[in-house]
Amino acid sequence: MNNKNNKTNTIELDEKTRQFTSQCREAGLKVTPQRIAIYRELLKTDEHPSAEMLYEKVKKIFPSISLDTVNRTLLTLNEIGAAFTVVGSGDARRFDGGLHEHQHFRCVKCKRIIDFHHKPFDNIKLPAEISEKFTVLRKTVYLEGLCNLCG
Amino acid sequence: MNNKNNKTNTIELDEKTRQFTSQCREAGLKVTPQRIAIYRELLKTDEHPSAEMLYEKVKKIFPSISLDTVNRTLLTLNEIGAAFTVVGSGDARRFDGGLHEHQHFRCVKCKRIIDFHHKPFDNIKLPAEISEKFTVLRKTVYLEGLCNLCG
DNA sequence: TACTAAATAGTATTTACTCCTATTTGTCAA
DNA sequence: TTGACAAATAGGAGTAAATACTATTTAGTA
Numbered sequence: 001m002n003n004k005n006n007k008t009n010t011i012e013l014d015e016k017t018r019q020f021t022s023q024c025r026e027a028g029l030k031v032t033p034q035r036i037a038i039y040r041e042l043l044k045t046d047e048h049p050s051a052e053m054l055y056e057k058v059k060k061i062f063p064s065i066s067l068d069t070v071n072r073t074l075l076t077l078n079e080i081g082a083a084f085t086v087v088g089s090g091d092a093r094r095f096d097g098g099l100h101e102h103q104h105f106r107c108v109k110c111k112r113i114i115d116f117h118h119k120p121f122d123n124i125k126l127p128a129e130i131s132e133k134f135t136v137l138r139k140t141v142y143l144e145g146l147c148n149l150c151g
Numbered sequence: 152m153n154n155k156n157n158k159t160n161t162i163e164l165d166e167k168t169r170q171f172t173s174q175c176r177e178a179g180l181k182v183t184p185q186r187i188a189i190y191r192e193l194l195k196t197d198e199h200p201s202a203e204m205l206y207e208k209v210k211k212i213f214p215s216i217s218l219d220t221v222n223r224t225l226l227t228l229n230e231i232g233a234a235f236t237v238v239g240s241g242d243a244r245r246f247d248g249g250l251h252e253h254q255h256f257r258c259v260k261c262k263r264i265i266d267f268h269h270k271p272f273d274n275i276k277l278p279a280e281i282s283e284k285f286t287v288l289r290k291t292v293y294l295e296g297l298c299n300l301c302g
Numbered sequence: 303t304a305c306t307a308a309a310t311a312g313t314a315t316t317t318a319c320t321c322c323t324a325t326t327t328g329t330c331a332a
Numbered sequence: 333t334t335g336a337c338a339a340a341t342a343g344g345a346g347t348a349a350a351t352a353c354t355a356t357t358t359a360g361t362a
Contacts, residue, residue, distance in 0.1 A: 016250075030328050030339060043248040048255075048264040050243040052318075066342045071319065073340095074246050084249040086264055087291050088239020090319090092201040092349060095225050097194040098235040099167075104199075105285060113199040113237055114285075118278045124292060127269045134256060134265075137296040140238050141275060145288040181308060181359050203349075217311045222350065224309095241350085243318060 013043055020082055027080045037061045038073045039082065048086055087142055103140055107147035114147060164194055171233055178231045188212045189224045190233065199237055238293055254291055258298035265298060 020039050024031050041057045042049065049057075051071040058065055077083035088106070094113055102117045121141040130136065145151070171190050175182050192208045193200065200208075202222040209216055228234035239257070245264055253268045272292040281287065296302075 025329095028339095032328070032340065034341070042246055043250070045248075046266065048245045048247050050245055050318085052243070054246070064342065066344090067318095068320075068343085069341055078246070084247045086239075086245040086247050086255060087289060087293060088237075089242050090244025091240050092203070093241025094199045094201050094237040095193055095205070095229070096199050096235045096237055097196075099194070104237060105281065105287075107285075108288065115197065116278075116281055118281070121275075124272075126294070127267075130256065130267055130269070130294065133299050134258075134294075135297040135302040136256075136294050137259065138238060139292065139294045141290065142238060142293045143277070143281065143285075143287050143290045146286040148284050151286040176360095179308095183309065183359070185310070201349085215311065217313090218349090219312085219351075220310055 013040060016043055023080060023082055029076065029080070034058070034062055034065055034069060035073055035076075038070055039077065042074070042077075042083055087144060103142070105143040105145070105147070107150055108144055109146055109150040112147055112149075164191060167194055174231060174233055180227065180231070185209070185213055185216055185220060186224055186227075189221055190228065193225070193228075193234055238295060254293070256294040256296070256298070258301055259295055260297055260301040263298055263300075 017036060017040060020036070021031050024035070029035075037058050038054060041054055045057075047053070051067060051074055054074070055065070055067045055070040058070060074083060074085075078085050091111060096113075100117070101122050102115045103121050105114045105116055106112070107114070118141075124139055124141070126136060126139065168187060168191060171187070172182050175186065180186075188209050189205060192205055192212075196208075198204070202218060202225055205225070206216070206218045206221040209221060225234060225236075229236050242262060251268070252273050253266045254272050256265045256267055257263070258265070269292075275290055275292065277287060277290065
């Protein structure tokens with residue numbers, strides 16, 4: 001292993017880019033240099049960037065690219081499964097009276113957050129690797145998908 | 152049971168309000184009617200409201216309340232543990248190249264998202280109650296806390 | 303009852319994201 | 333290879349969410 005963290009090395013990156021190109025064509029998407037650049041910048045980092053963060057990186061390659069293009073492209077990648085949005089990110093902050101132990105299911109379409117309770121999820125055991133290194137304040141099982149009304 | 156979902160009935164609500172009052176005083180916070188109203192409106196719903204949603208409700212009681220007050224108050228409640236923010240909500244959308252199966256730890260202070268991988272978390276078994284009712288697209292164990300740099 | 307620190311109202315600003323439109327470009331078929 | 337067309341992009345405008353700022357009000361207390 002000569003690559004730290006989850007970063008992708010050059011050979012892997014080129015291979016992934018080829019796969020990505022096919023994936024675009026299969027999905028009926030055009031293979032634009034901007035799209036490739038955004039994809040590659042995303043793979044090159046392990047910092048889970050926002051659209052804004054990637055925009056700054058891609059701008060070094062395409063100085064005239066717009067933030068909207070970066071954002072739209074990332075959402076498109078998410079749709080074809082070439083990249084993912086970090087679960088739970090990107091929505092307005094929501095609050096919870098939190099009276100009982102429970103877990104959340106979030107509908108990606110209508111954005112409803114629905115409580116459910118499954119006892120085995122109440123006390124998840126963390127690996128020592130994590131609990132030694134970080135102060136874990138909250139741990140939960142989080143589900144996303146389509147609710148009964150949207151599905 | 153004559154209360155649907157997680158909604159709190161009147162008796163419970165009054166009891167919770169008393170507890171909340173003590174909790175404020177213990178934390179050195181003033182007990183203002185606005186604060187009480189916000190807290191009670193939060194408990195009365197199971198829709199996991201945003202600050203904006205609660206603002207609309209509380210405005211019926213205090214027509215001149217400001218959105219900022221609602222938002223600040225909710226963040227304060229979260230700090231003293233009288234309410235909770237829904238895990239993962241309230242931040243800019245973040246993306247992930249998602250090359251390998253992994254889970255996320257999010258630092259609440261610096262907002263870094265850190266990957267970790269704990270095999271037992273890869274295939275969580277859902278209760279039938281959920282998988283029958285909803286189309287679950289993603290399921291994950293999500294951790295929040297303080298990272299090694301902020302802790 | 304009067305003082306003080308904390309909280310609030312109202313407004314302004316910042317940030318994240320989405321929408322709109324004219325222009326450009328990748329793809330496909332002749 | 334070229335031309336047509338749908339898709340994608342650039343740039344800017346618009347919208348929503350969250351935060352910051354400041355003058356005023358209020359809860360706690362002595």
